[in-house]
Amino acid sequence: MADGSIGLWTVPLAVLGGAIRVSTPFLFVSLGECITERSGRINLGLEGTLVMGAMSAYGISYLSGSPWLGVLAAGITGALLGALHAGICSLPRVNDVAVGIALMLFGTGLAFYLGKPLIEPTAPRLPAIDFGWWSDIPQVRAALRVNVLFLIGVALAPILYWAFRTTRWGILIRTAGESSDAARAMGHSVLLIRLRATMVGGFLAGIGGSFLSLFYPGSWNEGLSSGQGITAVALVIFARWDPLLCLWASLAFGGAAALGPALQSVGVTSGYHLFNAAPYILTLAIMIITCSPKRTLTGAPAELSITR
Amino acid sequence: MDFGRISRRHLLQGSAALTLGAAAGARPAFAADTTIGFIYVGSRDDYGYNQAHAQGAAALKKIPGLKVVEEEKVPETDAVEKTIESMINLDGATLLFPTSFGYYNPHMIKMANKFPKLRFEHCGGLWSDKDPKNAGSYFGYIDEAQYISGIVAGYTSKSGKLGFVAAKPIPQVLRNINAFALGARLANPKATTQVIFTGDWSMPVKEAEATNSLIDQGVDVLTCHVDGPKTMVENAARRGAMVCGYHVNQSPLAPKAYLTGAEWNWEALYPKFVKMIAAGESIPNFYRGGLKEEIVKTSPYGEAVSAEARKHADEVKAKFLSAEGYAIFKGGLVDNKGKTVIPAGTDRGQKDPELEKMDYLVEGVLGATS
Numbered sequence: 001m002a003d004g005s006i007g008l009w010t011v012p013l014a015v016l017g018g019a020i021r022v023s024t025p026f027l028f029v030s031l032g033e034c035i036t037e038r039s040g041r042i043n044l045g046l047e048g049t050l051v052m053g054a055m056s057a058y059g060i061s062y063l064s065g066s067p068w069l070g071v072l073a074a075g076i077t078g079a080l081l082g083a084l085h086a087g088i089c090s091l092p093r094v095n096d097v098a099v100g101i102a103l104m105l106f107g108t109g110l111a112f113y114l115g116k117p118l119i120e121p122t123a124p125r126l127p128a129i130d131f132g133w134w135s136d137i138p139q140v141r142a143a144l145r146v147n148v149l150f151l152i153g154v155a156l157a158p159i160l161y162w163a164f165r166t167t168r169w170g171i172l173i174r175t176a177g178e179s180s181d182a183a184r185a186m187g188h189s190v191l192l193i194r195l196r197a198t199m200v201g202g203f204l205a206g207i208g209g210s211f212l213s214l215f216y217p218g219s220w221n222e223g224l225s226s227g228q229g230i231t232a233v234a235l236v237i238f239a240r241w242d243p244l245l246c247l248w249a250s251l252a253f254g255g256a257a258a259l260g261p262a263l264q265s266v267g268v269t270s271g272y273h274l275f276n277a278a279p280y281i282l283t284l285a286i287m288i289i290t291c292s293p294k295r296t297l298t299g300a301p302a303e304l305s306i307t308r
Numbered sequence: 309m310d311f312g313r314i315s316r317r318h319l320l321q322g323s324a325a326l327t328l329g330a331a332a333g334a335r336p337a338f339a340a341d342t343t344i345g346f347i348y349v350g351s352r353d354d355y356g357y358n359q360a361h362a363q364g365a366a367a368l369k370k371i372p373g374l375k376v377v378e379e380e381k382v383p384e385t386d387a388v389e390k391t392i393e394s395m396i397n398l399d400g401a402t403l404l405f406p407t408s409f410g411y412y413n414p415h416m417i418k419m420a421n422k423f424p425k426l427r428f429e430h431c432g433g434l435w436s437d438k439d440p441k442n443a444g445s446y447f448g449y450i451d452e453a454q455y456i457s458g459i460v461a462g463y464t465s466k467s468g469k470l471g472f473v474a475a476k477p478i479p480q481v482l483r484n485i486n487a488f489a490l491g492a493r494l495a496n497p498k499a500t501t502q503v504i505f506t507g508d509w510s511m512p513v514k515e516a517e518a519t520n521s522l523i524d525q526g527v528d529v530l531t532c533h534v535d536g537p538k539t540m541v542e543n544a545a546r547r548g549a550m551v552c553g554y555h556v557n558q559s560p561l562a563p564k565a566y567l568t569g570a571e572w573n574w575e576a577l578y579p580k581f582v583k584m585i586a587a588g589e590s591i592p593n594f595y596r597g598g599l600k601e602e603i604v605k606t607s608p609y610g611e612a613v614s615a616e617a618r619k620h621a622d623e624v625k626a627k628f629l630s631a632e633g634y635a636i637f638k639g640g641l642v643d644n645k646g647k648t649v650i651p652a653g654t655d656r657g658q659k660d661p662e663l664e665k666m667d668y669l670v671e672g673v674l675g676a677t678s
Contacts, residue, residue, distance in 0.1 A: 139524040223512055
């Protein structure tokens with residue numbers, strides 16, 4: 001169109017763009033949590049890990065000038081927080097949900113404290129790959145500017161799906177999650193398996209955080225996560241502990257987050273609070289539709305403290 | 309939770325009676341070692357609302373004999389009362405600036421009644437005769453600066469479509485949106501301002517999505533009213549759109565895309581308050597003003613602002629600075645539903661309290677308040 005506007009096409013395009021832009025942190029946190037929960041433990045602290053990851057990635061990127069070093073630092077920070085969670089949980093009679101909540105507060109608090117001097121400076125950002133080169137509509141090109149982390153996340157989902165089914169490590173993790181006695185009988189340390197699973201989960205969540213501060217929205221501030229880590233943990237239950245479903249659920253949440261602003265921009269202004277709440281309404285609706293008092297959630301690892 | 313505050317509180321219980329006497333005895337005349345307390349709701353380097361106040365506090369630090377104590381991220385609950393008490397009892401503060409809207413009633417009022425000899429200055433509250441005399445509220449007509457931004461935006465936009473990323477449809481925000489839209493229409497009578505409400509003061513992902521959606525709609529100049537404009541400014545500049553800033557000067561974030569901006573000028577106002585007290589004058593309890601009173605200011609024009617835009621914006625600015633003033637909201641104003649909201653012939657001057665109850669969007673704004 002002559003004035004550079006694409007009218008109502010903005011909405012589907014924004015949902016597509018949102019699915020690509022907003023979903024990445026959800027994807028990484030939920031895949032990470034998927035691994036951790038499949039080993040029989042819940043780490044609710046991933047919100048804290050996400051925020052710590054965002055802060056450390058921004059800090060390292062700013063100090064070193066390399067955003068990729070920042071991503072690595074975020075992963076390592078996340079793995080350390082995961083190790084802390086697993087370490088505390090391996091003590092007798094410790095509740096993993098309570099530890100998770102404590103670590104969530106610890107992670108966000110520590111990130112806010114250490115991140116104070118990082119709010120003002122501008123750190124180098126991660127580059128984007130232009131997948132919209134074929135189109136001469138600027139809106140399409142903007143929506144298809146994709147970050148490598150998103151592609152890695154998308155590739156990781158089927159890899160994990162495959163790994164859980166066929167690799168030795170995947171089966172070990174699932175054994176620890178379904179029956180710790182069986183894992184022990186096979187001569188494996190359940191605590192060690194869970195420690196590794198939680199550390200890998202934390203590593204991925206930390207990388208999810210680096211996407212927030214280094215790509216989109218692309219700077220460090222204290223409201224950056226606004227609960228995305230928590231949402232992603234819920235998303236794992238929603239996705240029935242299946243990495244492939246985690247991918248679709250993350251894309252749906254990303255798209256839903258873009259819906260509110262996009263509808264307002266084309267003039268659908270009534271009830272924007274409702275549209276802004278779309279991701280949460282979606283979660284509630286699917287939870288209600290799929291839950292049943294007669295059976296436990298399908299796909300839930302039997303050793304999880306919430307299902308046991 | 310920081311441990312400093314807990315131990316302060318315990319300390320406070322023991323020594324309250326003793327220090328209270330000492331504090332009440334201190335005269336608020338600014339001799340040596342006067343302490344002034346600043347309380348912020350967020351982090352003081354947020355490139356936004358809190359940073360603007362912190363810049364004002366920094367201006368006071370330069371004045372010899374003044375000591376400034378600050379505390380950030382104090383929630384709008386009784387936490388602020390504890391902060392005020394510890395600033396008074398432990399740091400000896402005699403002038404306090406609780407800068408967030410929600411601090412005013414009941415928290416600051418309660419403290420002002422408890423410490424009648426000390427002075428409390430609140431940003432944004434509506435002081436009335438029923439409130440304590442040692443409390444005051446000040447605020448700026450920042451819509452004047454938004455109006456100037458609107459003029460500049462109207463000239464700069466090629467599509468005639470402007471965007472406004474707003475937090476919530478409350479009167480202060482609506483007044484800014486309307487002033488920006490009216491300013492833009494001075495420059496380009498066909499200009500429209502599309503508004504998107506994110507629902508809260510700090511929602512970086514929503515703000516970024518709103519920015520992208522607006523630009524997808526053909527908007528090429530954006531401004532905002534959220535706590536931290538950094539997200540909007542950076543994301544709009546990345547997409548090649550122009551921006552007008554808010555709260556403080558964000559031009560270092562996007563030097564090429566930054567046109568101008570509506571800024572608070574607390575670094576001019578706070579030293580004025582201090583001088584008034586030092587001279588033995590009393591600060592008016594209800595203090596308001598705009599560009600003329602140096603409570604708000606506009607950012608220096610960016611390189612993309614045309615000579616024509618500069619000229620027009622400077623003319624209007626001169627009218628705001630003149631003795632007779634200038635009314636943004638003139639009689640015959642129609643809202644975007646076609647209803648006349650200000651009857652013809654009655655201009656609403658900046659000090660008109662009706663404007664502080666604004667609940668409409670003017671003609672030319674695309675969007676709705678609910």
